[in-house]
Amino acid sequence: MLMDNPCFVLWENEDLSRRIIHRMQRGEHIDAFLPAEFRFLEEEGPAWEEFFRFLGYRLVRTTIGEETFSYLVSQTGHMQPGRLGRGATFLGLFLSWHFLNQGIDGIEKVGAAEIHEHLLSTFDFNLLLTIFNPRGKHSRKKEESERQQRFLRDWMRTSLNELARYRFIEIKPSPRADWGTVQLYRLPALQRFLEVGRDLIQQDRDFSGKVDPEAEPEDGFARRIQRLWGSLEVPEDEDGQAPGHEDDEDAEDA
């Protein structure tokens, strides 16, 4: 069946195709910094879409700004939906905000140490600990000791590595380099963390911006995050809203 399809094109360069498939199934975002993969995806877009649909994914191609990148979304219930860690998500949001505010200077990169300092000086230390601590809720109020700071830094590093694994950012010179020398390079996919904000603004404009500025934002965020990023903040008593929900609906339609 595949042989009759336009997908057959994808077998002309097996090695490259395999690389694309494995990268994408690993959840990586493919952008122009992977030139060969990127070009293949761009040139044979429909064939790839078809192919991934056959495998049960949706190939998402985004061109926010002038930067194109692609990633996969699972469309069948066969696979447990994956989630970025809480710390990594938070860092992603923060980094995208940081780059948003940069002038043209240094738009591409920022020192990890700089981000670390910035976070520490902006947010409450204990909240940061809660976010980055892999064991989550159990942390009691900690004093901002040097030891704790070191913990926080190491956890941040783990989160950064997680971001880098999915190609949201690139870590140079290497993930294990000395903390002072680590530079974080923005990759196009980091724009995904702006999705919610963009959506909010878009909506506001559509409704002529007459939104109650006091009460809305919190609620708005929760709703939009829920809608855009799947059901992320499910209170424990609402099991009906479990991650597989969307897929069930699709099945009923079919």
Next chain:
Amino acid sequence: MKPASNHDHHYLEELRMMLSRFPAGLQLTQADLAFTGWLFYREEEIGQNALSNREMISLLGRATRELGVQEDAAQPAAALERLLRFRIVRSVASGYEGSYALTRLGRSLAKGLLSEVNFTGDDLCTQINSAYAGMRAVLGEDSPDKLHDWLRYVFQRTVQESIDYKLRGIEEALQSQEQRIKEYGSSGETGQFETHLEAVRVSRKLLEELLDSVQEGSSYFPLIEELYRCRETHLGNTDLLHALDRSLDFLEGLKRRVEVMLAHLVAFIRSCVKYQGFVGAFSLRDRLSAVQLDLVRHALQREVRLPILNSSRPVRLSLEWNKDTAVQAVRIDASHLAALAEFIPEAVKSRGAQWRERFLSQARSEWDQRPDRDLVVWTRELIEHCDLELSEAMTGLWFLVQDMPEWKPDVSVKPGPGWRRLMPGTLVKNVTLFSDHTRPEANHAHG
């Protein structure tokens, strides 16, 4: 080295005169220089070399406005006063009351300045071309001394200086453009940003033209080749060699400089475009930034996690060797190899048995005599007849079944009670399998 004292004396005299004429030096401001240039052009344009006081004042006023010179330095009357004091402008007694003209000093000053500052008049390509032409002319005279002089006093001074000025002018222009764009970039309006982006694009075009002038088709490479050739022919002449080397260095440096500028500019333009793409329209940026910060705060309080594909990683083979066994050299022994060459695997045992032919011919002849037999009884008889163990009975039966299609007369099977058809051509009798000594009794027959 002592220059001729006569000559020396002449210079000294002139310089002394100059000192006495300008006891306070020429304290000209930026605006004064601009006015001088303005007057010079004006004079060239209308060919009239005297202006009345009123004309002069209005002219300077216009210059102030159009050039955007700083206000306080440019009160026309005061400016005129200064120009007069430094003898850039003199009053002309020609019937009119208070009429003014540029002095010789003013004119030559303006001329000199403008030709220095003039970046676009002669482009780089022309300058290199003329340098090349000059060099050819000097080479035509075939005199190393003249070549040396030309290199030192013409090429390394006039030509080099004008090219330097030109490059520096472009560099500065680009820098100021960038500066302005960065200012707008961090707090600006979309429209203005666009204008400046456009300006940078224009600069890039200019720079590309410059690059063209040091690429194929210009005299740049012929000039370098010529210099190298001279270098080889005059290896003995140290002074000339030195001059040639310096000229070559300069030309190489020029090319590098242009390339660096171009690369820098391209990168900058790219980052501008990217930045705009990343941020989107500028009017939205502040809003988006605020929203995003709120979102970050929100994520601080509640669990937010971006959905990604659950990493179904492809299987990865990881070999974690124990350190001791990690690197064991593999040695190939010649004798082992020889042994390997002689190794022939044992033949696979065939179903054939030595008694096969004997057994089958007996069976065939018996069938010929009486083609109507009970298979089980007959098989036993045959086994006994051939002096075989009873354990060979299955093999014997198998041989019989294989051989039957050849027999004459044809064999046909009459199934007894309890036989069933397993598949076409195969009959099976139902048996129960036990663990102890119960041999399953199943017979096959081709129908």
